[in-house]
Amino acid sequence: MRNSPNRRNFFKKSIVLAGAFSSGSLFNELHAKDFEEKANIYKDLSPTEIASNEDYWSFIQQAYPASSSPLLNLNNGGVSPSPQLVLDAVDRYSKMSNLAPSYYMWRILDQGREPLREKLAQLGGCDPEEIAINRNATEALNTVIHGLDLNKGDEVIGSIQDYPNMMNAWKQRALREGIVYNQLSFDFPIEDEDFIVDMYRKAISPKTKIIHVTHVINWVGQIMPVKKICQMAHERGIEVIVDGAHSFGLLDFDIPDLGADYFGTSLHKYLSAPIGTGMMWVKKEHISKVWPLFCDQDPTRGDIRKFETLGTRSFPIEQGIGEAVNFHNAIGRKRKEERARYLKNYWAEKANEIPGVNIHTSLKAAFSCVIAGVSIDGMTPRVLESTLLKTYKIHTSPVSYENIDCVRVSPHVYTKPAELDRLVKALGELASK
Numbered sequence: 406m407r408n409s410p411n412r413r414n415f416f417k418k419s420i421v422l423a424g425a426f427s428s429g430s431l432f433n434e435l436h437a438k439d440f441e442e443k444a445n446i447y448k449d450l451s452p453t454e455i456a457s458n459e460d461y462w463s464f465i466q467q468a469y470p471a472s473s474s475p476l477l478n479l480n481n482g483g484v485s486p487s488p489q490l491v492l493d494a495v496d497r498y499s500k501m502s503n504l505a506p507s508y509y510m511w512r513i514l515d516q517g518r519e520p521l522r523e524k525l526a527q528l529g530g531c532d533p534e535e536i537a538i539n540r541n542a543t544e545a546l547n548t549v550i551h552g553l554d555l556n557k558g559d560e561v562i563g564s565i566q567d568y569p570n571m572m573n574a575w576k577q578r579a580l581r582e583g584i585v586y587n588q589l590s591f592d593f594p595i596e597d598e599d600f601i602v603d604m605y606r607k608a609i610s611p612k613t614k615i616i617h618v619t620h621v622i623n624w625v626g627q628i629m630p631v632k633k634i635c636q637m638a639h640e641r642g643i644e645v646i647v648d649g650a651h652s653f654g655l656l657d658f659d660i661p662d663l664g665a666d667y668f669g670t671s672l673h674k675y676l677s678a679p680i681g682t683g684m685m686w687v688k689k690e691h692i693s694k695v696w697p698l699f700c701d702q703d704p705t706r707g708d709i710r711k712f713e714t715l716g717t718r719s720f721p722i723e724q725g726i727g728e729a730v731n732f733h734n735a736i737g738r739k740r741k742e743e744r745a746r747y748l749k750n751y752w753a754e755k756a757n758e759i760p761g762v763n764i765h766t767s768l769k770a771a772f773s774c775v776i777a778g779v780s781i782d783g784m785t786p787r788v789l790e791s792t793l794l795k796t797y798k799i800h801t802s803p804v805s806y807e808n809i810d811c812v813r814v815s816p817h818v819y820t821k822p823a824e825l826d827r828l829v830k831a832l833g834e835l836a837s838k
């Protein structure tokens with residue numbers, strides 16, 4: 406069978422690899438001009454002012470196939486959908502790879518990792534030599550948790566409101582090696598940063614080596630005072646691991662400014678990168694002492710790439726991250742954070758006025774952004790979640806864990822206020838029964 410002109414052209418483009426950060430990126434082809442025009446129209450608006458500008462955000466919404474779904478997805482805190490250009494990029498790279506996998510993956514697509522590392526580092530405000538690309542926050546943080554040399558009797562401080570995979574990793578080390586894993590318990594929402602810092606401070610003993618803190622609490626969206634915790638810990642010679650699964654790609658911050666020693670995140674949440682993408686950051690002077698989770702030829706080297714010896718992985722998915730970064734950068738970090746917070750407050754403030762409806766998250770900007778917990782008197786979280794899904798086609802996440810009983814609601818920039826009105830109406834109807 407003869408190759409068609411289109412097929413020959415595809416081969417040609419494949420060889421030169423018009424990657425996500427080249428002039429031939431899909432973002433430049435499909436969105437760059439429109440973003441520039443919108444930016445010029447609203448250049449005089451602050452991020453807070455543009456947060457409620459529906460003309461601007463309707464333009465963003467159109468880029469997401471999920472914006473037209475009959476199912477209202479308000480569980481973006483679990484996994485967020487991607488814009489169409491990210492899906493198209495993964496499809497393009499997947500087709501390329503399957504022409505000759507070992508060639509196109511290892512000799513072509515693999516060459517895109519260093520530009521991607523640089524762009525992720527730029528997004529995180531850090532050195533590219535401190536960034537490793539992997540598959541999710543669990544992998545990133547488990548690499549650090551299992552990679553640190555700790556001795557029997559050494560103590561680690563965390564909380565019972567941390568993410569289960571991280572808690573289980575520490576519990577496994579405690580069970581196998583005899584380290585001591587102490588967990589704090591918080592009654593969220595808390596609107597006092599010093600109170601939270603004091604909780605960690607009071608738990609410290611002469612044997613404490615590590616504090617593990619979650620930047621944005623998965624269950625109810627509480628923003629923790631990470632920078633203050635890190636400063637307090639370092640004054641006592643203690644290192645800090647930060648779980649940034651729900652903060653990176655959402656909040657406007659540079660990773661080094663947190664003051665942490667280690668940071669892990671998933672990119673398939675608010676960055677809207679392909680599902681199964683993640684990133685870890687290790688302060689440069691710590692890299693050599695962290696053992697990689699997957700074996701490396703020199704596990705004690707100070708090269709961040711030792712954490713990327715994963716064997717065969719999905720190169721198309723990895724390279725799709727680049728287009729998600731392009732899209733995110735075009736919106737802007739602060740604009741995205743303020744829109745996300747606006748959407749949370751939009752529905753939560755209305756729901757908070759309904760008798761029998763309870764909000765389990767602070768509505769103050771310093772303590773929450775897009776995630777909030779809600780409950781209705783007389784309904785378990787499981788019943789509320791299932792009713793919202795079956796009756797109203799609204800997808801949320803039920804939480805019945807330790808001292809937290811609510812339904813987690815987490816919209817995204819593609820979510821429309823009118824859709825959140827659906828949620829408020831549903832809560833009102835259910836609360837009145």
